[in-house]
Amino acid sequence: MRYSRALIPTVKEAPSDAVTASHILLTRAGYVRRIGAGIYSFLPIGFRVLKKIEQIITGEMDRAGAQQVLLPALLPADYFKESGRWDSFGDTMMRLKDRKGGDYHLGPTHEEIICDMARREIKSYRDLPKNLYQVQTKYRDEARPRAGLLRCREFTMKDAYSFDLNDAGALESYETMRAAYTRIFDRTGLTYRMVNADSGAMGGSQSAEFQVLTQSGEDQIVACEKCDYAANVEVASVRAGEPPTLPSDIPARKQVSTPKKKTIEDVSKFLDKEPASFLKSLVVRADGELVMAVVRGDHELSETKLARVLGVSEIGLAEPGAVVKTTGAKLGFSGPVGFSGKVVIDSAVLGIADGVCGANVTDAHLVHVQAERDFEATSADIRNVTEGDVCPECGGQLKLYRGIEAGHIFVLGTHYSDKMGATYLDKEQVKRSMVMGCYGIGVSRLVAATVEQHHDDNGILWPMSIAPYQVHIAQLGEEPQVVEAVAKLEQDLEDAGIEVLIDDRKERPGVKFKDADLIGIPLRVTVGARSLKTGQVELKPRAEPNPKNAELIQLSDAPQLIVERVQKLLKS
RNA sequence: CGGGGCGUAGCGCAGUUUGGUAGCGCGCACGGUUCGGGUCCGUGAGGUCGGAAGUUCAAAUCUUCUCGCCCCGACCA
Incomplete structure (x- = not known):
């Protein structure tokens, strides 16, 4: 295909409503156009x-x-x-x-x-x-x-x-x-x-x-570094540890004043205690009923898991007014001790020997708290897996993606x-x-x-198997020997079944290179009078960022070499 | 659906606070110039200022209503 006859309308500036890399680049490089919200034309x-x-x-x-x-x-x-x-x-x-x-x-x-x-x-x-x-x-x-x-x-x-x-x-x-x-x-x-x-x-x-x-996906997933275990964060199971034996010499729980310290971070600094020793207490509404869910201060609640544990279909954080009413304290000071409703704690909370939690009194927290000793609760796996957790399959380390x-x-x-x-x-x-x-x-x-996965600052980098064309020929200049060399190359490559886009527009080299990078065809061949003097053309993979690393090849060898390169990229 | 933001030339934006003949850059057309990483200079075409109603001598600008779009969240067999 000759660029001069093709419709590939590249633009320097994408519409301002494009935010994600794929949307910006597919628009700028002339692949798609927006017709309405969530409706696109393919060019x-x-x-x-x-x-x-x-x-x-x-x-x-x-x-x-x-x-x-x-x-x-x-x-x-x-x-x-x-x-x-x-x-x-x-x-x-x-x-x-x-x-x-x-x-x-x-x-x-x-x-x-x-x-x-x-x-x-x-x-x-x-x-x-x-x-x-x-x-x-x-x-x-x-x-x-x-x-x-x-x-x-x-x-x-x-x-x-x-x-x-x-x-x-x-x-x-x-x-x-x-x-x-x-x-x-x-x-x-x-x-x-x-x-x-x-x-x-x-x-x-x-x-x-x-x-x-990708960097920007909608889903959070964890994958094991060692085995092929992978799962959605909300459902990935946390490997149950040994039932902990807690020291019995922890002093009795005590209420301390924590004026205006509402977040775990604030209280943690104020009392000089690690977030991991906190009992993060969240009041949730589960099919209408108010339930307190408790996870360790450095963990996150999984509503999906909690819903399953409770056997309910609808779950969400309780509205602030209901929290104040049921706990008797402002937001940030709730805790499981003395809570009137059902309390579900994450298994990891059982391992907190000397914990801190809200006192259900505004501006106060409890210290020296232990699950089971100081309050009753059912325990289950109700937290999101985090980076560094143990793989439930093989015991390896989990990574977040x-x-x-x-x-x-x-x-x-x-x-x-x-x-x-x-x-x-x-x-x-x-x-x-x-x-x-x-x-x-x-x-x-x-x-x-x-x-989203294959791009850099200059544009797209298509894998060979799905690229719109396999080879991009940048024709520099209109000299007869250049035109002739390009035509010959086009013929040979197409005869070999290669899909070629030839930039034969009357544009300056810079424009052609910029557009080639933007469009992202995996292999670029540059044909210009300069290298043709010695019977050579340049071959550069899109993935190679430095144009100086382009390979000079003999025009006569080019078709065969390019076919080999395309096939190699198709396999990898 | 809750919260936030934006609609002015094909695209990116300024102008709106304080009402007074609608502007800039890119792109496009034409002329010249340049020619290996988005040349430079000049000339020009192109806009019911999202829409409707209102206030006013006068509205892109103020008021009310309305439509559309984007972002965060909720949602996503």
Whole structure:
């Protein structure tokens, strides 16, 4: 492709509403344009990247025995009413009415529709298992679209759905998909982790997320340095230590005055005690009931874990007024001693021998406090894992990362097939529900996630496997020998199946180099009169920051050398 | 949905406090100049100041309403 004929509108300044690196760079480099909140157009090179990712995915899905289908985006309400999600999906669903006033919506995901296909077409155990997938535009009226392509209202998603005879079969399908996903993510050239996900809402079935590791992801995850254990911070389990034996010679608890010292930090300085000896006491509202949760001063409460311990569905910090009313003290002075309601403490609190906590009296704290001796509570794992915690699998050290959820696989069980009547007859003529699995990849989100992970100050650095073009030729000048050399190189490379972008614009070299860096094609070839004097052209990987380190190669060797280099980058 | 902020030329912004003929940079067009990391000089085109109503001799500027967008949070099968 000749740049002069292509539409690649690079700009020096991105719109001010772009904040994240991927949004800024994809806009500046001419990949995407914003149409509305969470709605984007893909320009030619943006679409090429999207297609490349899609091809990797479809290739691996087909290889894993799945078959592609095309489902409607516009859906009559009936199907989601059958599953109950017409109501439960809430405002996140884009709803509309047709001219007759009938209820419709745009598909946010397609379990119901694929389930309908299965129940119509699959009748016998002989027909199973099956795996059907789609790569399509989906719609969610997000409460807050954000970060450019990372959280959109319209987005491209690959969803695969498996149908099996029984749980064992579903698990097998799940494993097949897990392997396929690993190959897909390996091929995209991303640094990622497969993490155990919160399987709370759907019941405790098998589930994993594929998280792309970046500086700025929405999710916090921990990963073990030694083994491949990784999990979301809110659900990662803390390894239970030995039950501590606390010294029995700690003096009786005593109230001390701590005027206006509300935070752990303030009180810690004031009393000269480590935050780790504090009992951080938080009043939460769990399905309406006020409960006190206590974690060690240097730890953080996990609302997800606490909700599970309490067996409630809704949980959040209690409103300030309720805290004052129930504890009898201002915010910052609550504590478990004498608290009227239920108290849940994190297991680590049991290890605090000589603790400090709020006295439930404004401007006062208690010292020499011990759980169990001074107050009654149930103990459980209710805190977030932190950096340096022990890996629950192997005992190694855990490290904190930020991640962008790019893939999610899980076993659904018979939740949808029961509701939708997706059944088959087994050998004994018994009607059984198909056991389903669901496997998603955010294709358009992956475009942005890749840029989040692969960029520098000057622009994008695409992995070879998903770059819009594999080689960028910067043609410097219009001299006949330059034009001729470029044309020859173009021909040879394209004959070898290489995708080439040739910057033949009448622009100064500086402009071409800046744009090349911004666009981020992995290999750049510079053809100019200067090096051509000795029959040479320059070859520089985008990842090499110093232009002086460009490699001078003979024009005659160039095609072969470049093909080799492209192939090498495809493998790594 | 709670909190904060922003809507002025294609993009980035100034002008709003204190009402008085709408400006700068980039980009774009034309002429010249330059030519290996966003050349330099000149000329020019381009704006219902998000929208509606009001106050006023006069509104980008003041008042009321409204729409849109961004950020933090809540939410995210």
